[in-house]
Amino acid sequence: MYKDYNTNQLSLEVNLAYDIPTTHEARMISLFVDSIPSQILLEETSHTGRPAFHPAMLMKMTLFAYARQVFSGRKIVQ
Template identity: 35%
Template sequence: MARFIGGGRDQTTLFPEHLDEWIGQDHLARVVDLFVNQLDLPALGFQHHATARTGRPGYHPAVLLKLFIYGYLNRTPSSRHLECEAGRNIEAMRLTRRLIPDHKTIADFRRQNGPAIRKTCASLSISAAASVC
């Protein structure tokens, strides 16, 4: 009989298979997901990069934009911190579909799509203001 609360690390757990089961229906991550999904990214000026010389395809701009907006709303602007959050935060995992872009990829996305990100953030603030009124 154990004398303390807790189990071993090798104990089997019954976590849900889907990340959606961990996120509430009114959670901020769902709002960010819906907002970005309804955007016309090419019209806003987001660039979809060609396959790298190594043959590895790039990340979809929507995935990186979701991570960026989520980090901005949670006061996590650093690309290094966003990289960590994508690997350990369940909400960020849901937004990125369990992809973990590295900090350089996140920083390059921010640098290369600055004007498009500004347009998106402006429309986000307009949408938020309209929903409050």
């Protein structure tokens, strides 16, 4: 069981007229991770304890940080 994760639900309460270009690396990473079959990402799931973050979301965040040459977990959080 994972926490709710829906990429179509991304929105800010602040009214910003900003759209990520279609050639931006964040979109490329998102398309790549979304192309991975869910059977591979969701192989081992725990059914006890606090719900985990979705593996696809964590992989997208990690790949984006690595693309920006940020390798420290603490710097990724920032």
